[in-house]
Amino acid sequence: MTTLSIAQLLEDASIRLHHPQNNGRMEAQLLLGYCLQKNSSYLLTWPERLIEQETVQIFEAMVSRREQGEPIAYILGEKEFWSLSFKVTPDTLIPRPETELLVELALEKAKERAVIADLGTGSGAIAVAVASEKPDSQVYATDFSQAALDIAKLNANSNNISNIQFFQGDWGKPVAKISFDLILSNPPYIEENDPHLQQGDLRFEPSSALWAQQQGYADIYQIIEFSAGSLNPDGWVLIEHGYQQSQKIREKLESLNYQSITTWKDLAGLDRVTGGRKSMS
Numbered sequence: 404m405t406t407l408s409i410a411q412l413l414e415d416a417s418i419r420l421h422h423p424q425n426n427g428r429m430e431a432q433l434l435l436g437y438c439l440q441k442n443s444s445y446l447l448t449w450p451e452r453l454i455e456q457e458t459v460q461i462f463e464a465m466v467s468r469r470e471q472g473e474p475i476a477y478i479l480g481e482k483e484f485w486s487l488s489f490k491v492t493p494d495t496l497i498p499r500p501e502t503e504l505l506v507e508l509a510l511e512k513a514k515e516r517a518v519i520a521d522l523g524t525g526s527g528a529i530a531v532a533v534a535s536e537k538p539d540s541q542v543y544a545t546d547f548s549q550a551a552l553d554i555a556k557l558n559a560n561s562n563n564i565s566n567i568q569f570f571q572g573d574w575g576k577p578v579a580k581i582s583f584d585l586i587l588s589n590p591p592y593i594e595e596n597d598p599h600l601q602q603g604d605l606r607f608e609p610s611s612a613l614w615a616q617q618q619g620y621a622d623i624y625q626i627i628e629f630s631a632g633s634l635n636p637d638g639w640v641l642i643e644h645g646y647q648q649s650q651k652i653r654e655k656l657e658s659l660n661y662q663s664i665t666t667w668k669d670l671a672g673l674d675r676v677t678g679g680r681k682s683m684s
């Protein structure tokens with residue numbers, strides 16, 4: 404039986420994972436580090452160390468999955484968001500770094516003891532991040548997918564969050580009797596025939612988390628309409644969206660008499676979140 408060293412395993416996997424859009428070496432380190440439960444400094448410090456056959460097999464299986472294009476987060480079963488660790492499965496969207504903008508804005512807008520909704524919570528990323536920063540708030544998180552909600556509940560528990568309640572159902576319907584100070588959502592917003600759905604990580608993520616009817620606007624419009632009837636005066640709705648969608652979203656907010664309508668850009672300088680405030684009267 405041949406045993407292989409850390410350096411040999413990393414070298415071979417880096418070549419197999421080499422791709423113009425990925426850093427093959429970094430991915431190989433992530434996967435091997437996960438198998439050995441060690442960080443990258445350990446891998447660099449002990450290149451000659453021999454790895455037992457059983458671990459090599461687990462590592463090789465992970466590298467093969469990555470070669471087929473499966474997202475690293477699904478292979479590892481976890482993703483960091485807002486410096487918190489989230490379990491992710493193919494039932495949940497993988498939380499994106501750009502969604503941290505929505506969390507930042509939510510924290511800016513949230514008053515003391517705010518009542519907050521996260522509609523379409525997926526892994527619970529937004530709800531858990533906001534609840535962790537605002538422990539005096541009460542957060543209500545909904546999702547159509549019970550499988551996603553089960554993961555979101557695990558993530559709330561593993562991050563020691565107790566101020567979120569979870570509800571299965573269509574956008575705001577399960578929490579229709581509650582009045583909110585803040586309604587947050589990162590809904591599906593990609594157009595049904597967008598070729599990006601057949602590329603990269605998106606191929607592996609749940610389609611119900613990605614695309615929406617009416618050229619990607621159907622769910623956004625539904626959330627804006629729901630919020631008009633469920634926000635307290637002076638409350639805000641904040642919605643993450645595609646970089647070319649802000650104008651139509653602002654028009655929709657205007658048509659429902661929202662005030663202070665604003666679009667915020669992400670770190671790449673792209674329109675990413677649009678929101679409006681319900682008028683006081």
Ligand SMILES: C[S@@+](CC[C@H](N)C(=O)[O-])C[C@H]1O[C@@H](n2cnc3c(N)ncnc32)[C@H](O)[C@@H]1O
Nearest residue numbers: 496498523524525546547548573574589590612
């Ligand atoms: C783009 S993902 C966002 C997930 C998570 N909030 C995040 O930012 O990582 C959209 C989420 O909306 C959920 N969803 C889709 N249609 C829905 C509906 N009609 N009612 C409630 N949730 C829905 C999907 O299951 C998915 O979890």
